[in-house]
Amino acid sequence: MLSIKIPFKFLFIIVALSIISNIALASEMDGKKIAFDRKKGNCLACHAMDDGDMPGNIGPPLIVMKTRFPDRAILKAQIWDATIKNPISIMPPFGKHHILSDAEIEKLLDYLYTL
Amino acid sequence: MKIKSLLLSFLIFLSCLTTTVQAATQSQAKEAILTAHNLWDKTKTAGHEWNTIKPLMAQATQALQENDYITAIALAKKASTQSKLALVQAEREKTNWLNNLPK
Amino acid sequence: MKNLLNILVIFTSLGCINIANATPEQDKETFQRFYMERFPDVSKEDFGNGVYALDQDARDQWESMSDFPPYEDDLEAGEELFNNPFKNGKNYANCFKNGGENIRQNYPKFDTERNSVITLELAINECRMKNGESALPYQKGDIAKISAYMASTSEGSLIEIKVPNDNALIAYEEGKQYFYSKRGQLNFSCANCHIQNVGRKARSETLSPALGHPTHFPVYRMAWQNFGTLHRRFASCNKQVRAQPLAGQSEDYRNLEYFLTYMSNGLPINGPASRK
Numbered sequence: 001m002l003s004i005k006i007p008f009k010f011l012f013i014i015v016a017l018s019i020i021s022n023i024a025l026a027s028e029m030d031g032k033k034i035a036f037d038r039k040k041g042n043c044l045a046c047h048a049m050d051d052g053d054m055p056g057n058i059g060p061p062l063i064v065m066k067t068r069f070p071d072r073a074i075l076k077a078q079i080w081d082a083t084i085k086n087p088i089s090i091m092p093p094f095g096k097h098h099i100l101s102d103a104e105i106e107k108l109l110d111y112l113y114t115l
Numbered sequence: 116m117k118i119k120s121l122l123l124s125f126l127i128f129l130s131c132l133t134t135t136v137q138a139a140t141q142s143q144a145k146e147a148i149l150t151a152h153n154l155w156d157k158t159k160t161a162g163h164e165w166n167t168i169k170p171l172m173a174q175a176t177q178a179l180q181e182n183d184y185i186t187a188i189a190l191a192k193k194a195s196t197q198s199k200l201a202l203v204q205a206e207r208e209k210t211n212w213l214n215n216l217p218k
Numbered sequence: 219m220k221n222l223l224n225i226l227v228i229f230t231s232l233g234c235i236n237i238a239n240a241t242p243e244q245d246k247e248t249f250q251r252f253y254m255e256r257f258p259d260v261s262k263e264d265f266g267n268g269v270y271a272l273d274q275d276a277r278d279q280w281e282s283m284s285d286f287p288p289y290e291d292d293l294e295a296g297e298e299l300f301n302n303p304f305k306n307g308k309n310y311a312n313c314f315k316n317g318g319e320n321i322r323q324n325y326p327k328f329d330t331e332r333n334s335v336i337t338l339e340l341a342i343n344e345c346r347m348k349n350g351e352s353a354l355p356y357q358k359g360d361i362a363k364i365s366a367y368m369a370s371t372s373e374g375s376l377i378e379i380k381v382p383n384d385n386a387l388i389a390y391e392e393g394k395q396y397f398y399s400k401r402g403q404l405n406f407s408c409a410n411c412h413i414q415n416v417g418r419k420a421r422s423e424t425l426s427p428a429l430g431h432p433t434h435f436p437v438y439r440m441a442w443q444n445f446g447t448l449h450r451r452f453a454s455c456n457k458q459v460r461a462q463p464l465a466g467q468s469e470d471y472r473n474l475e476y477f478l479t480y481m482s483n484g485l486p487i488n489g490p491a492s493r494k
Binding site for chain 2: 248410460
């Protein structure tokens, strides 16, 4: 069997670590960070939101999201691919073009609903 | 011993689920890179190359040289996905650009 | 087979022209009217000052340093380079109309024999090669200094770009399509920023009007600490949207410059200039 030569404890630690690191990776960045990070969402380039410093004014301010977007799917669609609603939208298609992963977008949505 | 083995195989099974451990050979890695390369070239011809593709290709090639085939394949696939999206963009813009004209 | 392909290419290009359905002159009218209606208080020639035509705070800062422009030394170096004879005794003046003075406003030109757009920088290098000198690297360095000096001799002359025949029209249309097409992972067209969102802010940066873009190049950017040609700026803007920039003087960039400069027909040359 597998464990004959390799000490069991050693294997156990390796395998356990690989599981933990997978879980850790996914929760590395929280939603706000993803929104503000220039290499990630960079939403501040165009939207005023939260306590963000020096926001742009290309898109509307992201406020009272719960009231304005009761349907999470609609909010997600805007972030996933804004060109569906507006073919020349300047807003990057974050999901469609793999700028953010699906997991990152879900986190971002959680955060947006706190605004 | 039995329980230990059982526990171990369960853990290995779990780790497979999370990291999708895959047997990868050198030839598979080479093939993935070649496919990615061809798609990348197509985006250049279409005039819609993304600057995110070049570094992925360089990293994939590097991984291949270091015999890290799993990484090489993952990066090549990522590059291929991006190239395909760039080609979709090129195709769409063949007509969509007209919507951008000032009115 | 190749002929067939060529014919196909020409027909598809003509198809595009039909869809777009406007002459360069009509395009220019619509383009300029768009900006003049959006900013009724800005005079036509002031659009050549980019963001400073739209953002008074930025303009005040910019004007405070115009007594000692940061490019003075490089501009002088450009004049020297321009006048220095080649090894064969000739110099740049021999290659250009009017001894190379006051000609910036006519570039880029469409060369009907070579069926190709000739920018000023390309013409400078061709002049060198004709006289047995090596080509200079494009985008920055000596070529930008020479081009800056030549631009300075055209101060106030009105841009006058021509589309002399159908091949020129194809090059123009290609440049136009480039300008309006979304590219890069972030999916932006030039028009997204410089037309639809002109005057708005991306973070703290005001977006300049594309009308007037080519009037003042080469530009000395504080971020660069030296002169860059228009194609260097194109490359920066490509990178911002995660599109792979093209080589300076590539066909696509020359066609883009051709279209963009035609859109500024009638505006005075005011280069070189400094920018953030």
